[in-house]
Amino acid sequence: MDAAQCLATLKALGADAAVVSDIVMDPAWRRDPDSVRSCAAATTTNAFRDDGPRRAARARACQWLRAKVSPDLRKDWDAMIQLGQNDVVETPQRSEETAEDAAGDVLMQLVSTGSLVDGEMDQTLPERFGEVLGPSGKLSQGRQLAREPPVYLLEDFVSASERQAMLQWAAAASFAHSRIDGGVYADSARSQARTSTSCAVPRGTLPAFDALAERAASLIGGRANQVEPLQVVRYEGGQRFDNHHDAGTVRPSGAIQVVPPRRIATLLLFLTSIDEDDDDDEGVPNGATVFPSLQIAQRPKAGAALLWPNIGLDGRPDGRTIHRGNPVRGTVKYAVNVWICAEDVGDRGVQSLDLEKLRVKYGIGNAAAAPVPFPPPVPLAPVAPPAPPASSSSSSSSSSSSSESDDDVPPAAATDFEAPD
Numbered sequence: 001m002d003a004a005q006c007l008a009t010l011k012a013l014g015a016d017a018a019v020v021s022d023i024v025m026d027p028a029w030r031r032d033p034d035s036v037r038s039c040a041a042a043t044t045t046n047a048f049r050d051d052g053p054r055r056a057a058r059a060r061a062c063q064w065l066r067a068k069v070s071p072d073l074r075k076d077w078d079a080m081i082q083l084g085q086n087d088v089v090e091t092p093q094r095s096e097e098t099a100e101d102a103a104g105d106v107l108m109q110l111v112s113t114g115s116l117v118d119g120e121m122d123q124t125l126p127e128r129f130g131e132v133l134g135p136s137g138k139l140s141q142g143r144q145l146a147r148e149p150p151v152y153l154l155e156d157f158v159s160a161s162e163r164q165a166m167l168q169w170a171a172a173a174s175f176a177h178s179r180i181d182g183g184v185y186a187d188s189a190r191s192q193a194r195t196s197t198s199c200a201v202p203r204g205t206l207p208a209f210d211a212l213a214e215r216a217a218s219l220i221g222g223r224a225n226q227v228e229p230l231q232v233v234r235y236e237g238g239q240r241f242d243n244h245h246d247a248g249t250v251r252p253s254g255a256i257q258v259v260p261p262r263r264i265a266t267l268l269l270f271l272t273s274i275d276e277d278d279d280d281d282e283g284v285p286n287g288a289t290v291f292p293s294l295q296i297a298q299r300p301k302a303g304a305a306l307l308w309p310n311i312g313l314d315g316r317p318d319g320r321t322i323h324r325g326n327p328v329r330g331t332v333k334y335a336v337n338v339w340i341c342a343e344d345v346g347d348r349g350v351q352s353l354d355l356e357k358l359r360v361k362y363g364i365g366n367a368a369a370a371p372v373p374f375p376p377p378v379p380l381a382p383v384a385p386p387a388p389p390a391s392s393s394s395s396s397s398s399s400s401s402s403s404e405s406d407d408d409v410p411p412a413a414a415t416d417f418e419a420p421d
Contacts, residue, residue: 014046044084128221133309
């Protein structure tokens with residue numbers, strides 16, 4: 001059993017799988033007594049309904065999770081499991097789920113937990129990814145600002161004529177308030193955490209943009225069709241983008257919930273410069289791209305680009321590349337976001353086709369299958385109603401997520417299942 005199977009099994013059994021996934025997204029959950037007890041309680045929700053096959057399936061899921069718990073807290077876990085098996089607790093169940101919702105939900109489970117690769121190097125990554133963005137990565141044409149994970153500054157990444165062509169296009173483009181974006185498969189949302197304006201650049205818009213996408217992908221051995229449609233951003237008048245991660249949602253615990261398509265690396269091209277003389281009175285770098293964990297604050301420099309990984313070699317998101325865009329004052333900052341993905345991506349609007357390709361690639365169900373999230377690891381008998389019958393409520397929700405979501409939306413996946421001691 002792996003992480004995705006564990007969550008899918010619990011969900012099929014009527015356990016509080018959303019609560020389990022939210023708890024274990026925090027890497028420290030296994031050493032926190034309250035989190036361990038809460039996870040055990042959620043794991044055994046509706047256990048009173050279990051017949052023989054269901055008890056066996058739940059036991060495997062419980063045992064898989066127990067192995068992740070710190071050894072000194074396993075007695076607490078066992079006590080809560082025993083208590084939960086005798087409790088009668090009803091939880092609302094999802095009444096409707098489209099096939100696309102189900103596939104997206106499972107895909108996020110797989111990539112968020114790293115269970116696609118089971119702790120080894122993610123074989124879906126481009127060949128040169130590890131050579132450039134791994135722990136010992138090197139890139140001859142870039143200056144390394146951080147070693148682990150590597151962050152590079154590439155001077156003169158585009159020519160002066162290419163940069164001018166992009167700026168001229170941007171000057172005539174229609175910009176709108178930037179949105180927190182979930183990528184090709186998820187809805188975007190307006191947020192006060194991101195106050196800049198932006199403009200999407202469809203492929204084929206300008207040769208300079210297409211060349212930029214191809215050049216960026218080639219740095220890590222990728223292809224141009226692994227790059228999302230580019231995004232030009234504009235900051236002025238104090239506009240900013242608070243701490244965020246390009247791979248998905250930063251949860252309150254600090255864990256990152258992946259949103260497909262998987263943005264494995266980011267290249268940020270600066271189209272304009274902001275000098276040190278433009279810093280505010282407190283010396284805060286004006287308009288800088290800041291990586292708090294890596295102590296990097298890079299001011300925009302026209303024609304230069306930053307390159308960094310959003311995930312580790314095992315496919316899991318790397319929280320150390322959480323970053324922000326400092327407020328811009330007294331000038332205008334133009335930049336281009338280049339998001340390089342593990343999978344081929346198309347222009348927005350071809351969601352079903354691309355998602356179906358991912359389902360096939362990762363063996364997630366069948367296109368014509370019933371809209372269930374995931375075949376459980378063992379056959380489960382139908383659930384018999386309790387005696388006396390207990391009322392139940394139902395709710396409908398969507399599994400799509402954006403790269404910054406409200407805290408009251410349950411996560412689709414756990415981001416960190418640690419190995420046992």
